[in-house]
Amino acid sequence: MRTLISISLLFLSLVTFANDAPQALRNADLSKQKSSWLAVCAGTVVAPPLDTDYGFAIYNDGRMVCALANDGTVLWQKAVSGRQSPYMASFGEFLYVVSASKKLNLINPSGLTLWTADLGFEPVESPLVGYDGRVFVRGKTSLACYGLNGIRKWIVITGDASSIPLLTFNDGSILAISAQLKNGKSTAIRLSPFGEILESITFSGKILTAVSSLQGILLSQEDQTIGLCRIEKGTAVSKWVSNSLAKKNFTAILPSKQGKNAAFFAPNGKKTDIVIVDMLTGQEENRFSLGTFKLSDLALLRASDAGYVLADAERALECTEDGKIIWSASLPKKSKWTHLFYTAENALLVCGKDWTLKGYLMNQSVEKKNRKVAENPRSYLQTKNGTGMTAGSLNFERLSLEQMQEISHGFDAGNYGKQEEDWLNGIKREVRTFIDDHASLLRSSHDGLSYFTANPVYTQSLIIAMSKTGTTSFVQDFVSLLAIETDPARLALTIQYAGKEAYDKNGAILKSFENLLARRLTPRDASTLRLVCDATYEICRFMGKPAITKKGKDILTYLFYPQFDKGTRDYARQTLSRIMDLEL
Numbered sequence: 001m002r003t004l005i006s007i008s009l010l011f012l013s014l015v016t017f018a019n020d021a022p023q024a025l026r027n028a029d030l031s032k033q034k035s036s037w038l039a040v041c042a043g044t045v046v047a048p049p050l051d052t053d054y055g056f057a058i059y060n061d062g063r064m065v066c067a068l069a070n071d072g073t074v075l076w077q078k079a080v081s082g083r084q085s086p087y088m089a090s091f092g093e094f095l096y097v098v099s100a101s102k103k104l105n106l107i108n109p110s111g112l113t114l115w116t117a118d119l120g121f122e123p124v125e126s127p128l129v130g131y132d133g134r135v136f137v138r139g140k141t142s143l144a145c146y147g148l149n150g151i152r153k154w155i156v157i158t159g160d161a162s163s164i165p166l167l168t169f170n171d172g173s174i175l176a177i178s179a180q181l182k183n184g185k186s187t188a189i190r191l192s193p194f195g196e197i198l199e200s201i202t203f204s205g206k207i208l209t210a211v212s213s214l215q216g217i218l219l220s221q222e223d224q225t226i227g228l229c230r231i232e233k234g235t236a237v238s239k240w241v242s243n244s245l246a247k248k249n250f251t252a253i254l255p256s257k258q259g260k261n262a263a264f265f266a267p268n269g270k271k272t273d274i275v276i277v278d279m280l281t282g283q284e285e286n287r288f289s290l291g292t293f294k295l296s297d298l299a300l301l302r303a304s305d306a307g308y309v310l311a312d313a314e315r316a317l318e319c320t321e322d323g324k325i326i327w328s329a330s331l332p333k334k335s336k337w338t339h340l341f342y343t344a345e346n347a348l349l350v351c352g353k354d355w356t357l358k359g360y361l362m363n364q365s366v367e368k369k370n371r372k373v374a375e376n377p378r379s380y381l382q383t384k385n386g387t388g389m390t391a392g393s394l395n396f397e398r399l400s401l402e403q404m405q406e407i408s409h410g411f412d413a414g415n416y417g418k419q420e421e422d423w424l425n426g427i428k429r430e431v432r433t434f435i436d437d438h439a440s441l442l443r444s445s446h447d448g449l450s451y452f453t454a455n456p457v458y459t460q461s462l463i464i465a466m467s468k469t470g471t472t473s474f475v476q477d478f479v480s481l482l483a484i485e486t487d488p489a490r491l492a493l494t495i496q497y498a499g500k501e502a503y504d505k506n507g508a509i510l511k512s513f514e515n516l517l518a519r520r521l522t523p524r525d526a527s528t529l530r531l532v533c534d535a536t537y538e539i540c541r542f543m544g545k546p547a548i549t550k551k552g553k554d555i556l557t558y559l560f561y562p563q564f565d566k567g568t569r570d571y572a573r574q575t576l577s578r579i580m581d582l583e584l
Helices: 401-413 419-443 456-466 475-484 488-501 508-519 526-543 546-558 566-582
Strands: 002-005 027-029 037-040 050-052 055-059 064-068 074-079 084-091 094-099 103-107 113-118 135-138 142-146 152-157 174-182 185-191 197-203 207-213 216-221 225-232 235-243 252-255 261-268 271-278 284-292 300-303 308-311 315-319 325-330 337-342 347-352 356-361
Touching: 050 084, 055 084, 174 207, 197 235, 207 252, 216 252, 216 261, 252 300, 284 315, 300 337, 401 419, 401 456, 419 456, 419 475, 456 475, 456 488, 475 488, 475 508, 488 508, 488 526, 508 526, 508 546, 526 546, 526 566, 546 566
Parallel strands: 002 197, 027 325
Antiparallel strands: 037 356, 050 055, 055 064, 064 074, 084 094, 094 103, 103 113, 135 142, 142 152, 174 185, 185 197, 207 216, 216 225, 225 235, 252 261, 261 271, 271 284, 300 308, 308 315, 315 325, 337 347, 347 356
16 A cells, blocks of 8 residues: 655744744853763773663673663673674663674673574664564665564565664554655655555655654654654554744754653754644644754754753753753863763763763753653554554464464564464463463362363463563463463473563562462472473573562572472572573
C-alpha cells in the first residue's frame, strides 16, 4: 500500500520572534570554572554518551566502554573486541555496541559481553532498540533485527538509507526514510517489528529532520512546514501539518520530557528561533529566540526536567518552554573536547580529548524527583485490552504439537521474519490458557485434567519455546508458572528454562526460586535443587546487576545449610564460585 502524507494546512498564528533574547538567570564560563566532578577513562570519547538505568555510558577510542553513575563515579571499564565505532544504543542497563565495523555486541550491566553477532554489513547509524529488547540495525541498503539472545530474527533490503535515523511510530512500527526522492519528495517504507513491509509512504515534501515521540513522528520539511505523522487504524496519516509563517526551515526537533509539547528549532542568521507546539494538536504554545546560537554547529540537544538543553561549539544553555534561559555557559575551545551530554542529575558533561570527563552542575533549582520509572507497558503482542500491535491475522485454534515444536526449532534457526508475530501471540495465548486452566482446577472441588496435564509433551514444548524468543515477553509468565506448578517434573522443567530465559530485570524469577526453596522444595529434591543452582547462575551472568547477583548468592548460600545433602551443598558452592568469578 502506498500512502501520501499530505493534508490541508493548519496555520499557526502569526507571531514575530523577539528581537532580543532573554537574559540568562545564571552565566558561567566553563573554561575557568572548576568542575563539580572529574572522571578519567582510558581514551577519547568517540560516540555520544548514552542514558542508562545506572547513569550513562561512553565509548572511547581505546576500544573501551565505560559505565558511570550520574555523579561521575566510574562503575566499570571493559574492552570491546575489534575497532571502535561511533554507534551504540542502550536498553535499560544493557548496551548494544557496534565494533569492528560489522559486529554487534550485547554488553550487560557489569560490562560482560554476552554475545557478538556478525551483521554481514556495516551499520550507518546507532541501533534502534524495540519495546521487548529486540534491536534494529541499519546498513546502507538493508535493515536487520536481532533478539536479546543474539539470533537474527530477520533482514530486509530497504534501498539507500537517508541521513535521518530509523524512527518509531506510536504503534511500534518502524519508519525507514530513503535517500531516494520522488518528484522532490521524501519516500519511506514502514515495517512491522517482525520485518513485514506494511506500506510505502510518499511525503508532501522533502524531510529536513524527524524524531520519534509517543504520539508519532514529528517532522519538518524543506517547504517550511512542520507536522505529526502517526498510525491510526493501521495506516500512517498526517495528524496535523502547520506552516510556521515565519519562513523558517526547522532543522532540529525535540519532544519535551513531559510528553505534551515539542520544540522546533530554526536558524535565524547567527541566532536560533524556537517554536513550542502541542504535539498532538499542532497548536502553537509559544515562540522565542535564543539569541546568538549556531544551530549548524549543534553539539547537544536534550530534553530536561525544566525544558530543553542545547549547545553549539561555543555555548550551552537550558531554556524553559516560556522562553526563560535558566543558565548559559561558555564552553572550552572546541579543539579540547569531542562530545557533550546533560545527565539526569542536571550536570553538563564535557568529554575532553585528554581523556577527562568533567561534570558541571548547572541547575540546582529543579526539585529532585522520584526517578523510578514504571515498567513500559507497550508491547508488540495482541492483548485482551487491545493494546499492542494489531497487524497480521492470528489463528485462534490451539497449536498442534508439531506446530509448537516447529516454532521452537524456528527460534533456534533464526531468520523467521514475520512468522514471529503469530508465534509469539500463539505462545502467549497458550501459556495464559495454561495458567488460567491451572488456577481453575485449583479452585474447583472435582478432580480433573486440563489439556496441558493430559498432554505433557505438548506442555513441555510450550515451556521450552517460551525461553527461545529472544524477547522480554514471557518473564512474568515464567513467574506465574513457578508460583502455581504442582507437578514435580513440570516444575523442574520450568525452573530449567526460566534460567535459559535469563532476562530477569527486577529479580522476579529469582524471587520465585526463593519462594520455592522456602515453601515447596525439600532436601529430597536434589536434582531439582541443582537446576535451581544452574538457573540462578544463568540469570546472574546475563543480568550482571549487583542487586541480582546478591539475590543469587543468597539463594545459593541457603543451600549450604546442613539439612541439604553433601552433593547439593557442594554443587551450590561450585555455582557460587562461578558467580564470584563473573565479578573479577
